[in-house]
Amino acid sequence: MAAKGSLGLVSQSGSLTASILDWAKQNGVGFSNVVSLGANTSVDLAQVLDFLANDAHTQSILVYMEGITHARRFMSSLRAAAAVKPVVVMKAGRMPAGSDAALTHSAAIVGADDVFEAALRRAGVVRVRTFTQLFSAARCLASRYRPVGKRLAIITNGGGPGVLAADWTNDIGLEVARLGETQRASLALKLSPAASIGRLIDLSEEASADHYRDAVLACASDSGVDGVLVIYSPKPTCYPNADPESIAKAVIEGSAKLSKPLVACWMGDDTVRDARALLNAKPIPSFRTPESAVDAFGNIASFYQNQQLLQQTPPPLSTLATPDAEGARLLIEGVLAERRRVLTEMESKALLAAFHIPVTRTMLARSATEAMLIASQLGYPVALKIDSPDISHKTDVQGVVLNVMSAAQVRDTFNSMLTRVKRAKPEARINGVTIQPMSGKPRGREIYIGLTNDEPFGPVITFGAGGTMIELIADQAMELPPLNQFLAHRLIERARVAETLGHWRGSPPVKMEALEQVLLRVSEMVCTLPQLREMDINPIIVDDDGAVAVDARIVIEHAPQNTQAYSHLAILPYPAGLEREWPMKGGDLYRIRPIHPDDADMLQALVKSLSPQSRYFRFVSSMTELPAKMLARYTLIDYDREMALVAIHTDRVEQDDGSYQEVQRIVGVSRYITNPDQTTCEFSLVVADDFGGQGLGSRLMHAIMDVARAKGLEDIEGLVLSNNDTMLRLMRSLGFKVKPFPEDPDFKLCVKALQ
Helix, strand or coil: CCCCEEEEEEEHHHHHHHHHHHHHHHHCCEEEEEEEECCCCCCHHHHHHHHHHHHCCCCCEEEEEECCCCCHHHHHHHHHHHHCCCCCECCCCCCCCCCCCCCCCCHHCEEEHHHHHHHHHHCCEEECCCCHHHHHHHHCCCCCCCCEEEEEEEEECCHHHHHHHHHHHHHHEEEECCCCCHHHHHHHHHHHHCCCCCCEEEEECCCCCCHHHHHHHHHCCCCCCEEEEEEECCCCCCCCCCCHHHHHHHHHHHCCCCCCEEEECCCCCHHHHHHHHHHHHCCCCCCCCCCHHHHHHHHHHHHHHHHHHHCCCCCCCCCCCCCCCCHHHCCCCHHHHCCCCCCCHHHHHHHHHCCCCCCCEEEEEEHHHHHHHHHHHHHHCCCEEEEECCCCHHHCCCEEEECCCHHHHHHHHHHHHHHHHHHCCCCCCCCCEEEEEEECCCEEEEEEEEEEEEECCCEEEEECCCCCHHHCCCEEEEEEECCCCCHHHHHHHHHHHHHHHECCCECCCCCHHHHHHHHHHHHHHHHHHHCEEEEEEEEEEEEEEEEEECEEEEEEECCCCCCCCCCEEEEEEEEHHCCEEEEECCCCCEEEEEEEEEHHHHHHHHHHHHCCCHHHHHHHHCCCCCHHHHHHHCCCCCCCEEEEEEEEEEEEECCCCEEEEEEEEEEEEEEECCCCCCCCEEEEEEEEEHHHCCCHHHHHHHHHHHHHHHHHCEEEEEEEECCHHHHHHHHHHHEEEEEEECCCEEEEEEEEEHH
């Protein structure tokens, strides 16, 4: 049986569970819960995650999984768990990227495992590859440190181990931190003459315990360092300072003044066993190899970077100009009515234009004479491209010619292109040749933005280097929609092509805002149009003046019949459409809207402002404020299984200089959580004491019941303390049946049918 501990383990493999338990027993690792699901016909992974997230004995959650069946429910549970506890996931099975049947570049270069990685990142969790990494990651994430970056300082007493650590740091996407000039000069005075402070802090073989302590303290005071790796390599007895235990004690002492993650690597075995035990007894993760220690810091950095992604709750539409969504739907329905799935280039660009994505002007020529007339109107130079629903990649059949400079050249190019294409693809239907002006961006960079659909995660937005060699370059970063500007910026940063978007070979930096706006527009398209299956905008030419889509190909199909909005997305957008303004007695106004993570401070202020009796009625507790984990749990929700509506009132607060400042505060919250039966939900309600009697509680309950009703839930219920007369009167006035609660006479059960 498993030893007791603070780790919660859930696994979809019985044999691997047995292996993990055997390994854990030998390494002194304990568990709060171990759940082996097997075929999980009665209890699924999402339900276990919900249980572990609310279990007081579980501090960190370890997950081994082989597959999921319901992406929305899985993501909802995973995000809720990761909001309050570190979650580490290991998944078996890597589906090979690409498919011979793919109709666009995006679908051809995105693999299922890449999509899963993107989903985990958005859920705020860390993924590992081996089960020994599961435990090292969990231990690191349970530490008190909260890094803000990926710059790792490496302190070592041997060049070889330090170089190995530095190489692996770069290989996994981290950076080797360099001390600033001030810290470097100060530290150099305290070290031996043989030490060097450059890319590594090499204390030399003469390093003493004091040298190690001084190096750790120098890293602590340097703002350019986000984490510290301390390596000790055993030295021969001829070195008087080579005492691994005293050095371990010095590092422990130095780490007490460190507000950054510190990981240790005491290499060797017999001579360092006692020193390693000292480190393990403290909150300092210790490893046997430099690569393992670097991986551990990488897990910490990834977790807290992913937590930033978890906090994002974008709406389905950005704050940019409203798109012509109805026109886009009519275009799609027209194509589907013709029993076609692949939009022509002109139709694809029309769809992009409906969402205000800049596109090159494109016209279709069905004869060489038409081509010459169109080219003269558009102005030279122009580009000619074959237009066929049966040709996915035009360059494969020599169906693209650029920089055509004259009418005669247009005529000759038109005729020769048709001849080449018919020879290469005799069965292809050819509509004609499109004519478009060249982008006018000679120093622009070619990038692509795409869309693919994954089973089971649904739409995935991809970004990377574009052009004709897109599959060969295979540069793709991806993100699950919806996006906001923060997520769009992070998506761009993860692609290799991001290195070319700044100053590049004499070209000025591109207009990053324009590129981010294209991504936001694509996100709007994905959220609004469930018919989209695949999309290639390749290339998009971007420079310091803006971005323009030069070519596009879109694949559509009939959307599945579902009454719920955004049912095609794995992550539900922020439901901005639920925002309403309501009048108060006396003519004042308040606004009801869904809660979001930024409301944490206002929610805490509301709880603190409540009277002891009001807090007890709401939480059945004497606590004066919400614990951090509970606050995160209440403000970061998925808007699917759970909804919380807050009433916002704007107060005018007089300042010291006599002026007034408007300050927003939460004055009421209503909430429901769907029960495991998926047909009923449980409600809660709290109203600020100074806003009682304003009809606020009644309005919040009506609003939350409307949302639950729209979700298809049949009944809403809640427990109210028997002595909470005000709340019980409100429930009866709203048509709730108030019944005794058999399990506890101190409560009444309030139930109302929604349908």
